[in-house]
Amino acid sequence: MPWYLIMLYLMFMLLLAPGNLLSLDTYYYWEWSRHLDLSYYDGPPFIAYMIKGFRLIFGDTLLALSLVGVFTALIISVLLYRTARLFLTPKTSVMVVALWLCSPLTTLDLFKQTTYDTPLLLFWASALYATSLYLNQPKPRYLYALGLSLGLLLLSKYTGVILVLGLCLYTFITPKRALWRDKHFFGAITIAFLCIMPVLIWNHMHHWQSVVYQLTTHRLSHTVASLHNFAWVLVSMVIPALNIMLWFGLYPSFMSKHKPYLLLYLIISITTLSFCLIAALNSSIRVYWLAPFLLTAALQAGAYVERYTTSQRFIKGLCWVYALISLGIMLNNQQWLQITTPRKFIDVQLIKQFNQIMPDLSYPVVTSGWLEARMLFFLRQKPAVYTLGCGSPQNQYLAWSAPLMADIGTHRVRDIIFIDPYDRKMCLKQYFKICTQLPTPVYRHHQRFYRLYAYHCSNPI
Numbered sequence: 537m538p539w540y541l542i543m544l545y546l547m548f549m550l551l552l553a554p555g556n557l558l559s560l561d562t563y564y565y566w567e568w569s570r571h572l573d574l575s576y577y578d579g580p581p582f583i584a585y586m587i588k589g590f591r592l593i594f595g596d597t598l599l600a601l602s603l604v605g606v607f608t609a610l611i612i613s614v615l616l617y618r619t620a621r622l623f624l625t626p627k628t629s630v631m632v633v634a635l636w637l638c639s640p641l642t643t644l645d646l647f648k649q650t651t652y653d654t655p656l657l658l659f660w661a662s663a664l665y666a667t668s669l670y671l672n673q674p675k676p677r678y679l680y681a682l683g684l685s686l687g688l689l690l691l692s693k694y695t696g697v698i699l700v701l702g703l704c705l706y707t708f709i710t711p712k713r714a715l716w717r718d719k720h721f722f723g724a725i726t727i728a729f730l731c732i733m734p735v736l737i738w739n740h741m742h743h744w745q746s747v748v749y750q751l752t753t754h755r756l757s758h759t760v761a762s763l764h765n766f767a768w769v770l771v772s773m774v775i776p777a778l779n780i781m782l783w784f785g786l787y788p789s790f791m792s793k794h795k796p797y798l799l800l801y802l803i804i805s806i807t808t809l810s811f812c813l814i815a816a817l818n819s820s821i822r823v824y825w826l827a828p829f830l831l832t833a834a835l836q837a838g839a840y841v842e843r844y845t846t847s848q849r850f851i852k853g854l855c856w857v858y859a860l861i862s863l864g865i866m867l868n869n870q871q872w873l874q875i876t877t878p879r880k881f882i883d884v885q886l887i888k889q890f891n892q893i894m895p896d897l898s899y900p901v902v903t904s905g906w907l908e909a910r911m912l913f914f915l916r917q918k919p920a921v922y923t924l925g926c927g928s929p930q931n932q933y934l935a936w937s938a939p940l941m942a943d944i945g946t947h948r949v950r951d952i953i954f955i956d957p958y959d960r961k962m963c964l965k966q967y968f969k970i971c972t973q974l975p976t977p978v979y980r981h982h983q984r985f986y987r988l989y990a991y992h993c994s995n996p997i
Contacts, residue, residue: 683724687731
C-alpha cells in the first residue's frame with residue numbers, strides 16, 4: 537500500500553468528519569474543554585486542551601471534535617513510519633503504517649470517538665519513537681524526548697503507566713539497566729514528573745478522588761466470577777479486536793540485527809496484553825484498552841514480513857480487508873447514512889426535534905447525571921449544563937453544579953429547565969415546588985417509542 541493510498545484514506549476520513557456522529561463520551565470531554573482545569577474527576581486533562589484548541593479554530597461543531605482524531609492519526613502515522621524506518625525498508629515501513637491505521641480497532645478508538653485515548657495513543661507512539669531513536673543512537677537528547685513523551689502520556693490517561701512498566705522491564709532484563717546510573721536518565725524522569733505535576737496537585741487538592749475513582753469504577757460485581765470474566769474478555773474482546781495482530785504482537789521474531797528493537801516491542805506488547813487480562817480478573821475492561829497494543833504489533837509485523845517475504849501478499853490483503861471494514865464502520869457512523877440505528881442516533885434526533893419545539897432556553901439547563909448530560913451537546917444554544925444526581929452518577933458535573941445547587945437552595949435561582957431521557961419528576965420534587973411538563977418529541981424505531989422528558993421547574997416566592 538503506497539503512501540498516496542494512506543493519504544487518500546485519511547482524506548476520506550476528513551471528508552466524513554462533518555457528519556461523523558461520535559460516541560457520546562466525546563461530548564463529556566468537550567464539556568471538560570469548557571471548564572479547563574489542572575485535572576478532572578475522571579482522569580488527566582490533556583484531551584480537554586486538545587479539544588479546546590480545535591474549538592478555537594472550528595467552533596463547537598462535530599467537525600472540530602472529529603478533526604482531533606484525524607490529525608492525531610496523521611501525526612501517529614508519521615511517527616510510526618519514522619520508527620519503522622530505523623530498522624525496516626521504506627516499503628515495509630509504509631505497510632506498518634497501513635496495518636495500524638486501517639485496523640478496525642484504531643478506527644473505533646480514533647475516528648469514532650474523541651476521548652483521552654486520543655492523546656494516549658499519540659504520546660505512546662511518540663515514546664516508542666524516542667526509545668527507538670535512543671536504541672539506534674544512545675544520545676541524551678533522545679532520553680529527554682522520551683521523558684517528555686512519557687510525562688505527556690501520563691497527562692493524557694493513567695493507563696499510560698503500562699508503557700512505563702514495559703520500558704522499566706526492558707531496562708531490567710537487558711544491558712540497558714546501566715541507564716539507572718545515568719544522570720540524563722534521571723533528568724528525563726524529572727521532566728516526566730514535572731509534566732504530571734498538574735494532575736498530582738489537583739488530586740492532592742481533591743483527596744485523590746480521581747485515582748480512587750479509576751481504581752474502583754470498573755470493579756466487577758460480586759455476582760460475576762473472575763475466571764468467567766477473564767474468559768469472556770479473552771474470547772469476546774481480545775481475539776476479535778486484535779485477531780491476526782495478536783500473533784504478530786506476541787511472535788518472538790528476533791532477527792539478529794533488529795533484536796534490540798524487536799525485544800523492546802515484544803516486551804511492551806506482552807506488558808500491555810498482560811495488564812488487560814490481569815485487570816479482567818477483577819474489573820470490567822473496555823476494548824479500547826487494547827488499542828496501544830497495535831502500535832508495537834504493527835512494527836513487529838513489519839519485521840516478520842522482511843524475514844518471511846512470502847507473507848507480503850497476505851499483509852497487503854489484510855490491510856485492504858481492514859480498510860474496507862473501517863470504512864464501513866465510519867459510513868455507518870454518519871448522520872445521513874444509518875445502516876444500523878444506535879441509541880446515540882435516537883438521542884440526537886430527539887434533541888434536534890426538541891430544538892424546534894424549544895428554540896430559546898432562558899433558564900439554566902439541568903439533567904440527572906453525566907451520562908444523560910452528554911447528549912445535551914446537541915442543544916442549539918450550547919448552554920451550560922448542570923446535574924442533580926437523580927439516579928445517575930454526576931462525576932465531574934458534581935463540582936460544576938455545586939454553585940447552582942447552592943443558589944437553588946437559597947432561592948437565588950428560582951427557575952430551571954430539566955431535560956432527561958427518563959422521567960425524574962419524583963426526584964425534582966425534592967428541589968422544586970412546581971414542575972410543569974413541557975412538550976417534547978417522540979421518536980419511533982422498530983415499533984418502540986423513545987422520548988425526552990422536559991420540565992420547567994420553579995420555586996415561587
